[in-house]
Amino acid sequence: MSEASAHAAHHTAPTGFIRKYVFSLDHKIIGLQYYALGLVAVVTGMVLSWIMRIHLVWPNSPIPLVQWLSKVGAPGGVVTPEYYLSLMTMHGTLMVFFVLTNAPFAAFGNYFLPIQIGAEDMAFPRFNMMSFWTTFVAFCILISAFFVGDGPPLAGWTAYAPLSAVGKDSGPGEGLGQTLWGLSIFVFCIASLLGSLNFIATTLDLRTKGMTLARMPICTWAWFITSCISLLAFAVLLPACLLLVLDRVGGTSFFIPSGLNVSDHLQPHQGGSPLLWQHLFWFFGHPEVYIAIVPAMGIVSHILINNMRKPLLSHKVIVYCMMAIGFLSYMVWGHHMFLSGMNPFSALVFSFPTLMITIPATIMTLIWLGSLYGSNLRINAASLFCLGFISMFVAGGVSGFFLAQPTIDIYLHATYFVVGHFHMVMGVAAIFGVFAGTYFWFPKMTGRMMNETLGRWHFWLSFIGTYAIFMPFHYLGLAGNVRRYSAFTDDFLVPLVPVHKFITYAALFTGAAQLIFLFNLIYSRFKGPAATANPWECTSLEWSTPSSPPPFDNFGGVHPVVYHDPYQYGVKSSTGDYLMQTSPERAGETP
């Protein structure tokens, strides 16, 4: 409701540092802020995973510097079982909420969605600013859990009740730490809702002349579909968190049943339903997976098309597939709960749409592969990460086929097979999308090119590394290796430790390889060669802005008029083998 004043406020660009870079209404700055936040979160999450990996294979040996993280949690640098779980919980929460939801969706979406539809800003710039700073507050609340009394929560990012609901009796970190977690996610939900609202209104109402829905680039579509998914998903997680926090601090019993004796403390609650939390959480939780992956699909398609110099076999099919996936994602949450005591018949009911999701996913993969055929594929850091994404998406996708079947889930549920599956398909694949986007859009965002050689090395090492980490997870799962263990003391797990050692080395190696990226990012930002207006010879609107980075109102006062579908490649035109969306020429006509 604030767009009137907001627009009044941003007819002219702000000059003061605060208004310009901190509390900025400019979607581009906000996009960069999201990107920076995601970067901080991903580095933190990665360091946590290193500590976990090292602890897993050398459970009783001190890890350098870790004792400074927590004196109680890691006395003398030896990580205690509860602190391992705390690290795991924080790793999951940071990565899922503050990286996978922020980076591909909020960061790139904020920066490029308005430009790609020819708008001068988001529909509600004030909400946009609010949603970033709300996210930032959520981040601070979460991180503060590291510094409170008995440390961060240990209930995992899924925070299953009653473990997460009964309070400090259920273990260290389940006191204030868990409450802060609930609070943080509650705030994060509000931020995401504001963001999604903004994305939807912007896409529907601020498209420029001639920018019909059908003419929107695939990544614009992806962000739009994602915002629809996240609108409904977070709208469910929000009240769920409210109820959880009430159970913790308000003494209610939504999720806590009667007669629990938690470490000799008889719990006063009665009648609650632990499954209720699981239903509410996974109703959000499964769509969340697609909130992470769909934007990556869009970004990858966009960049791949540009580098293939020809459009995909079908633009529409990809968009419909993303819609189908988004739609189905609301009917499958129960496949996380096959063994959690719901009615066994419903397991089959949930299993079927889950298997059905493989259909749109397969179609998309086939279209990507088929489009590669007969293309003039340019090989560069961006396109390599796109190809890597496809490879990862396939690898993670087929393993989903196992877990979709309740029968096999009996054996594989809660093993490392699951960990491998979602890290590949939702973690690494989405992150590859972000890398691709970074290499592709960096010139537009900063006006400088990233170093290509470093970019390629970053890809080779990351690609090999991620396979080396996450493929073995599947094997461990097949051997029945249970997840979320802070050490392997069971007779049948001890022999598997060498595999874990290998994974740990791979993780350290791959993590180190990311330093190349960080260096490249910072170095190129200041020392990179100046970028030309349209270095990739790309057709979409973000490359027709007068400057890089674009001026405050994106198009320098004029509003672009769109004449073409987004991907006019492989045509003859005055510009070469492509035609900008804003070019009034007709494809094929030589001027």
Next chain:
Amino acid sequence: MRASKPCIALLMATLCPALMFGGTISGKVTYTGTPAKQKAIDMSKEPSCAKQHATPVMTEGVVTGPNNALANVVVYISAGADDANAPAQAVTFTQKGCQYGPHVLAMHTGQELDVLNEDQTSHNIHPLAKVNREWNKSQPPGTPPIKDKWDQPEVIEVKCNIHPWMHGWFVVLKTNHYSITGENGGFSLPNLPPGKYTITAWHEPDGKQTQEVTISGNETKSVDFSFVLKPY
């Protein structure tokens, strides 16, 4: 036995500066009725501990000796004794073979407590304090002892969350005059200046008895306690 030795040593240490002569209260704690029978503890979940015990360890809720002697009873002066400061020397609470040594540990308020883990597995120490601050920490093998102290007198139940059968008691007292009975049920509170004392005997989980004793000069008064035990 285990329990009382360090305590007496400690009494000597702390009372040396005080008057070396004085009265002594000693006696025996017995029971009537049928004690609950000790059950064998099943440690199969923790092989590294199970293999340390040739014969299965028994539960220590009620430990009795010949002719109805009752062990693990803390006898202490609850009123009349000077409320001396906490001894400088720390009391230690050891986890070995997935068992607490001692099962009942008495200490002075503010006295330092060292918790040691001598096992090859992680332990978790969770004193379910109500008056004092409850805490819950794990102790991986080979990590430094956990140090703590209790400010308020309280009987605190101690458990290990990782090994549910591990169970012990901290008896935090305002006095240094205490003694813990062994399997012979005997106790002795030496070096008492003349005066009127209230003596309390505590047995887990919540059995308490008190008696009044007056000490005049260098005598030894004998006091006996008897607890009624039920099979269940």
Next chain:
Amino acid sequence: MATTLQPPPVQLDEKDLRPHDGNGGGGIRGLVPEGGGLRAVADPKGEPTRTGIWVALAAIAMSFAALTSALYVREGSATDWHHIVLPPILWFNTLALIASSITLELARHRVAVFMRGQESDRSRPTLWLNLTMLLGLVFVAGQYLAWLKLRSQGLYLPTNPNSSFFYVFTGVHAVHVLGGLGGLTRVMVKFRSSGRPLRRSTLDATSYYWHFMGMLWMYLLFILWVKL
């Protein structure tokens, strides 16, 4: 439409149609660009504010749907479902809320007349807006009294699932109503000020939201009445 108040009446002219009217894309006008496909015309555009409010309402509806399903599941697992008597004042509150919707509609009509310039007096619209505000406040106050009533019966948030759900439902709804009152205040401020004129879309959005709160309340009341 970016119809503004100062000076009434306003004629829509080409200037207002330029993309800079805070309304984003010129695509709204659906002008067929040279060589552009015909779809450019077909493609509907609206006010971001109106779209935004519908999206927001969808999200709010979803949240309450979630809470409702929670209520059903919880009842299913409940061993402790004690029915509570709804405080009678709720019925009065309901009337107040319905009345506020009506007055708001009248206000909207008046403002429209005013904007068309058929009326230069600002007092009648203001009157209806004030009345709406008042009724809204009455509703919130009434809800507060209802809580006091429950407390007096010894029914607190944790007492039993029914009281928990009652407080959660009414509480969350009340927060949203307060938000609506905030919106109304904003409308009134703008209506008075000449610097930042009131936009029709803002008023419309606020009133959609307000009516939705009314309907939502009746829905909640029904659920509470049936379930608790």
Next chain:
Amino acid sequence: MRGNMGGKIFAVLVIVIALASAVPIVTHTWFGSNISLAPPEDISTHGSEIDKQLDETMLEAGLSFLAAQLVLGVFVWQFGGRKDGVLKNFPGGAKYLVVAALLLVGAEAVALGALGTKAWGSVYFQPASADALQVQAQAGQFAFYFRYAGPDGKFGGIHPEKIDEGNSNFFGLDPENDIPARDDITSGELVIPVNKEIHLMMHAKDVGHSFYVRELRIQQDFVPGLDLSVHFTATKVGKYEIVCTQLCGLGHYNMKAYLNVMSQDDFDKWLKAQSQ
């Protein structure tokens, strides 16, 4: 030229990785070492169904994985770094690909779904037979305890407030007032007779836990406030591990017990010994 090389490198890399990934799946070992990565031998009556389906899925998923990576590699090898070549479209364009995906994956999904139902049903749809041996399992932070009804064949009631783990009253029995509870047999090991159906009644003491025995192909959550049950028949004498697979707190990694499958005689002897 460099671009071209990049394409070739990627092509080789992706194919090598794909093939290497398949090795442990096929050989069930960790690259020649003696670490077994296969599911252990199945000792349950229903498990063979699960294994069968696991194998079939592995075949289909594995082949589609290899095929996709192979095609990706080949196309990138062929077209990566190609400049100003004549653009071609994949024969048939999107239509055939979509149809193919619909038919193949659809059929696969339906087939597996249908096949799966059988095994799933054998575990969850049929109730335990009347003569199955009833054992109660309790999961608590952080150990499993098992309870047998004892000579009187009746289980004593559970009173959470009476739980006293220090004195081995893990279930919160009240032998003082509750006669059936007096002869109940509590064990930290799940001891069962071979080839006899077991009806395991699952009770959670505090938070969520899970019962997982790889060899039995059984996994089921303990849900607080919701007493579930599973039934199974072990077909092989031996000692197997029961582990918790639902995050339950700091001791989760150490929450385990042993499943001890005995001949009927040994079991009866054990039971007698316990009730002394």
